[in-house]
Amino acid sequence: MPFKTLLTVTGPDHGDDDLRLAAGLCEEIDAHLSVLVVVIAAPPSGGEYAAVVSPAWLAEREAEMETLEKRSSVVSKMLSESAVSADLSSEYPEQSWTDEIIGRRARYADLTIVGPELLASRLLKDKVLAGSLFSSGKPVLLVPEGARATLKPKRVLVAWDASPEASRAVREALDILSSADEVRIAMIDPIDDERHHGAEPGADVAAYLSRHGVKVAVDRLPSSGHSVADVLRQHATDTGAELVVMGAYGHSRLRERIFGGVTKSMIEDPGLAVLMAR
Known part of the structure; x- marks a missing residue:
């Protein structure tokens, strides 16, 4: 079966290189690009000082949601300037179910692209691989730094x-x-x-x-x-x-x-x- 939808996941600290890589693969095989922006929520405060640090934790979550919105805005602008067909979604999950959230999105793609930036992001990389491989039943493509990215290899x-x-x-x-x-x-x-x-x-x-x-x-x-x-x-x-x-x-x-x-x-x-x- 040909790949008609490619998914890539990007985080708050990533640049746009992985997005360009995924877009290039879509152009190569005439596929649709699906982009998921993920910011993993900070864990809640605990212990005897919870009442003291709770306001700081809430402020941290508000800052993370703002980061998610800003990153989504940047990605949206980039996709609007791209020649490929694309859609964009965002998620702000707790760490414990991030892989399941990503897996649900991967079920509606034929292949998840994991580029160099995501490979260097330990936590989000692990969640993307677990979600794609165990929660979606779909394959992943790992593209490390310096490797040629192609879905038409000789x-x-x-x-x-x-x-x-x-x-x-x-x-x-x-x-x-x-x-x-x-x-x-x-x-x-x-x-x-x-x-x-x-x-x-x-x-x-x-x-x-x-x-x-x-x-x-x-x-x-x-x-x-x-x-x-x-x-x-x-x-x-x-x-x-x-x-x-x-x-x-x-x-x-x-x-x-x-x-x-x-x-x-x-x-x-x-x-x-x-x-x-x-």
Whole structure:
């Protein structure tokens, strides 16, 4: 399915670079741009001094709402001067349900764009990724600083581990994959049994993609003591990939936070544009 609506989220301390990046992607594929401005509300005061600090907290919230209004005004002006079709909304949620608020908005887009500014914003970035991946069922595109942003890449690397998450990512990216000149299926230390990759690792997914007109090749890679994320990034560099397509959070988010994982590593250091789905 083609991407017809792209969502991007911007915060109070952001500039307009992520917005321009998202608008450029919309121009590239003739899509509509949806922008959500988010200011996360300051937590309420507590403890024995609550009665004393409460007025300060209320003043802080009023200032935050003014910031939201000003940021929305700046974004609105920019969108009015843009050639792309666009809409704008704003939210002032409490921190505890910010990801759900963002997820609801992401349900009405085909793809959420996470550019360099948002990637550098720890709290809002985490809320956008959690909301998009867990509350909307839609994919996200990570575009780190210095990476080329395109939804029409010539060379794509698919990180394949035969998981439902990887399958969803491939399905979401079918239009991209079928238009690419080269798609490489990368498997790290694949297990050849019926519960994992089958008798011939990569054969089934290659056949599936070939039926969609994808020009596909299969790469079975040893980890050789390196992390899966490092092997993927290096192979993307070696093959000249412009985009990595992968499933996200095959393990629980708690396990990823405690023990690390491929998703966490790729989010913290993508290296190039990464399309993730869950």
